[in-house]
Amino acid sequence: MGTGRADERKTTYREAMREAMREAxxxxxxxxxxxxxxxxxxxxxxxxxxxxxxxxxxxIRDAPLSESAFVGAGIGxxxxxxxxxxxxxxxxxxxxxxxxxxNNAATLLHMSGGQLPVPLVIRMTTGAGRQLAAQHSHSLEGxxxxxxxxxxxxxxxxxxxxxxxxxxxxxxxxxLIFEHGSLYNTAGELAPLSSPVDLDRAAVRRRGTxxxxxxxxxxxxxxxxxxxxxxxxxxxxxxxxLRTLRPxxxxxxxxxxARTHRAVIVDEAWRSGSLAAExxxxxxxxxxxxxxxxxxxxxSAEVPIxxxxxxxxxxxxxxxxxxxxxxxxxx
Amino acid sequence: MSPARGTRKRKASxxxxxxxxxxxxxxxxxxxxxxxxxxxxxxxxxxxxxRELLHAxxxxxxxxxxxxxxxxxxxxxxxVHLYIGEEAVAVGVNEALTSEDAVVAxxxxxxxxxxxxxxxxxxxxxxxxxxxxxxxxRGGSMHLFDAGRRFxxxxxxxxxxxxxxxGLALADRMRGQPRVTCCFFGDGAYAEGEFHETANxxxxxxxxxxxxxxxxxxxxxxxxxxxxxxxxxxxxxxxxGMAAWAVDGMDVEAVERAxxxxxxxxxGGGGPRFLEMRxxxxxxxxxxxPDRYRDKTEVEQWKAGDPVTRLMDRTREDGExxxxxxxxxxxxxxxxxxxxxxxxxxxxxxxxxDLLRHVTSRSTxxx
Numbered sequence: 163m164g165t166g167r168a169d170e171r172k173t174t175y176r177e178a179m180r181e182a183m184r185e186a187x188x189x190x191x192x193x194x195x196x197x198x199x200x201x202x203x204x205x206x207x208x209x210x211x212x213x214x215x216x217x218x219x220x221x222i223r224d225a226p227l228s229e230s231a232f233v234g235a236g237i238g239x240x241x242x243x244x245x246x247x248x249x250x251x252x253x254x255x256x257x258x259x260x261x262x263x264x265n266n267a268a269t270l271l272h273m274s275g276g277q278l279p280v281p282l283v284i285r286m287t288t289g290a291g292r293q294l295a296a297q298h299s300h301s302l303e304g305x306x307x308x309x310x311x312x313x314x315x316x317x318x319x320x321x322x323x324x325x326x327x328x329x330x331x332x333x334x335x336x337x338l339i340f341e342h343g344s345l346y347n348t349a350g351e352l353a354p355l356s357s358p359v360d361l362d363r364a365a366v367r368r369r370g371t372x373x374x375x376x377x378x379x380x381x382x383x384x385x386x387x388x389x390x391x392x393x394x395x396x397x398x399x400x401x402x403x404l405r406t407l408r409p410x411x412x413x414x415x416x417x418x419x420a421r422t423h424r425a426v427i428v429d430e431a432w433r434s435g436s437l438a439a440e441x442x443x444x445x446x447x448x449x450x451x452x453x454x455x456x457x458x459x460x461x462s463a464e465v466p467i468x469x470x471x472x473x474x475x476x477x478x479x480x481x482x483x484x485x486x487x488x489x490x491x492x493x
Numbered sequence: 494m495s496p497a498r499g500t501r502k503r504k505a506s507x508x509x510x511x512x513x514x515x516x517x518x519x520x521x522x523x524x525x526x527x528x529x530x531x532x533x534x535x536x537x538x539x540x541x542x543x544r545e546l547l548h549a550x551x552x553x554x555x556x557x558x559x560x561x562x563x564x565x566x567x568x569x570x571x572x573v574h575l576y577i578g579e580e581a582v583a584v585g586v587n588e589a590l591t592s593e594d595a596v597v598a599x600x601x602x603x604x605x606x607x608x609x610x611x612x613x614x615x616x617x618x619x620x621x622x623x624x625x626x627x628x629x630x631r632g633g634s635m636h637l638f639d640a641g642r643r644f645x646x647x648x649x650x651x652x653x654x655x656x657x658x659x660g661l662a663l664a665d666r667m668r669g670q671p672r673v674t675c676c677f678f679g680d681g682a683y684a685e686g687e688f689h690e691t692a693n694x695x696x697x698x699x700x701x702x703x704x705x706x707x708x709x710x711x712x713x714x715x716x717x718x719x720x721x722x723x724x725x726x727x728x729x730x731x732x733x734g735m736a737a738w739a740v741d742g743m744d745v746e747a748v749e750r751a752x753x754x755x756x757x758x759x760x761g762g763g764g765p766r767f768l769e770m771r772x773x774x775x776x777x778x779x780x781x782x783p784d785r786y787r788d789k790t791e792v793e794q795w796k797a798g799d800p801v802t803r804l805m806d807r808t809r810e811d812g813e814x815x816x817x818x819x820x821x822x823x824x825x826x827x828x829x830x831x832x833x834x835x836x837x838x839x840x841x842x843x844x845x846x847d848l849l850r851h852v853t854s855r856s857t858x859x860x
Contacts, residue, residue: 194667220667225694226690226694226697228690228691228693228694230686230687230690231655231656231659231687231690231693231694232656232694233656234653234656234657234659234660234687234691235657235659235660235663236660237656237657237660238657238664238674239661239663239664239667240660241645241657241661241664242595242661242665243664244664244667246660261650261653261687262656262657265648265650265653266653266656266657271851271852271853271854272631272851272852273632273638273646273647274628274629274632274636274638274640275626275628275629275630275638275851276629276851277628277640278638278640279854310852310853311852313853333854334854335853335854335855
């Protein structure tokens with residue numbers, strides 16, 4: 163505690179997320195956590211470690227490997243007035259619950275003529291980089307961002323890991339939170355919260371004037387590293403962290419492109435039909451005449467993510483790829 | 494009460510003669526038919542109660558017959574799945590539920606919605622896609638909702654309502670509320686993982702969940718022996734560690750007795766219960782279905798065990814219902830349905846400007 167300024171403290175992304183859940187569980191007895199190994203095991207990525215001891219097995223509820231049943235149970239419990247946080251191991255396994263997420267959580271409010279809001283939070287890991295191969299490494303959050311009726315969040319910083327859960331739980335509608343697996347060990351200072359996170363707003367993480375690097379989640383650290391490298395080449399890069407993938411914050415994107423007149427979109431998902439495609443389409447629709455260069459996209463290679471480290475790294479967006487794309491746009 | 498059939502294959506034939514409820518004979522499945530068929534429901538005059546049951550079943554029957562006419566007249570569109578022949582299940586089970594309990598149903602749910610008390614007018618208006626419909630015209634025949642009556646649809650994905658029902662039950666269990674969540678689903682749902690995941694979860698967590706399988710012997714056009722390796726559904730449900738038994742779903746009084754018994758044990762903290770309702774739909778799967786896969790004699794055999802006629806005959810035999818009373822019931826139903834159709838005809842369309850309403854609670858969705 164407190165190695166930095168008095169009002170900041172050292173923590174990790176994982177601990178920040180855990181702290182957010184602890185706070186929510188303490189503040190509201192309608193909140194409970196449910197998922198595979200969230201209790202005794204402490205969460206498959208250790209996020210809920212210690213919560214069972216404080217809140218007991220009813221509220222830190224270990225579920226069998228039945229993604230569809232326990233996500234659906236979260237929906238039913240939410241309909242009945244509770245505020246469940248459902249944890250799914252990875253986005254790949256969330257596909258087993260896709261029926262419940264899409265056909266129930268996202269549609270019940272509309273299909274019932276406004277009678278049945280579903281105040282449910284679903285958390286899951288996403289992304290590659292840890293040699294977990296093709297069934298544990300994909301970035302499918304863009305698919306979820308396709309669906310009307312749900313909100314999709316991708317906290318990329320310790321601050322967002324700590325502070326996005328509370329407004330997500332306050333949202334009367336389903337919220338999906340995607341935690342990039344490579345971020346859990348990120349260590350740093352947690353600044354005190356000046357005002358609640360606005361879930362409708364993207365965040366500009368670094369100001370710049372020459373090019374906008376628009377990204378989210380696990381690609382944010384890469385974009386920030388690329389901005390550092392570009393600064394050495396006298397290119398001033400602005401870094402926009404979308405952080406809410408649905409609804410997209412068009413205003414922040416527009417304003418950034420209006421400042422820099424160039425954009426590189428960095429998205430760890432596959433390029434075809436990706437969130438990067440959506441963002442670039444919107445830039446084309448809304449800001450075409452602001453552009454001084456074609457929009458660039460840095461995405462994953464269109465391949466199931468391979469195990470071998472060299473191959474995996476080659477498949478993913480790298481800082482060097484972002485720098486190169488920025489140079490193409492600027493030079 | 495002996496097991497109704499062999500375990501491997503169930504011949505599609507009605508069991509109208511005397512078979513009230515049949516036990517699976519497993520450790521957790523005991524005879525639901527201890528009470529005689531003619532025993533009145535405790536504390537209620539039998540004659541009056543039977544009249545109510547008859548009225549409720551006839552009301553569903555006539556409502557759906559009107560739906561067929563309105564569909565032919567192109568007033569109603571989309572998929573419409575008729576419950577005709579299965580009315581005893583929704584009506585009988587509903588008798589065991591209170592207004593505090595919850596119901597989750599399938600896309601063949603006009604009967605469940607009407608039995609639950611959603612006004613015929615609101616259901617009809619929903620079929621018309623009008624703003625006064627019970628889902629504001631956004632659901633249609635397959636998605637009837639009424640939050641106030643704790644009627645949670647109307648789910649068009651086979652078995653998709655089961656996990657949600659488990660969640661409603663979980664919330665009650667966590668808060669110590671002595672309520673029951675009743676989930677209806679068909680025999681087709683047995684082939685879905687969501688059924689088995691939910692059955693396991695419900696038994697594991699001792700959830701106050703009443704699982705009512707409406708086994709009408711066909712998953713759309715596929716006969717049960719062609720979609721289930723083991724067609725004894727109660728037996729399989731019992732394997733999850735919950736009491737399960739099969740019921741003659743064409744006998745509304747047998748259905749009611751079984752449902753009351755199940756609901757009572759659930760309310761007492763006994764965990765989930767499973768009822769296999771052996772029933773049959775007299776009409777095709779939907780308005781699009783030419784019904785080529787069923788033998789006409791099979792359909793006729795089951796029609797001979799019509800749950801409405803069966804109760805009518807029983808009340809006549811017992812001198813409880815005269816032609817005059819029956820005519821009176823029919824008249825009241827006709828008046829109610831006429832009024833519902835008239836109201837649906839007159840009701841306003843939802844404004845196209847409101848297209849994006851209710852996508853999120855923020856009223857209009859921002860993308």
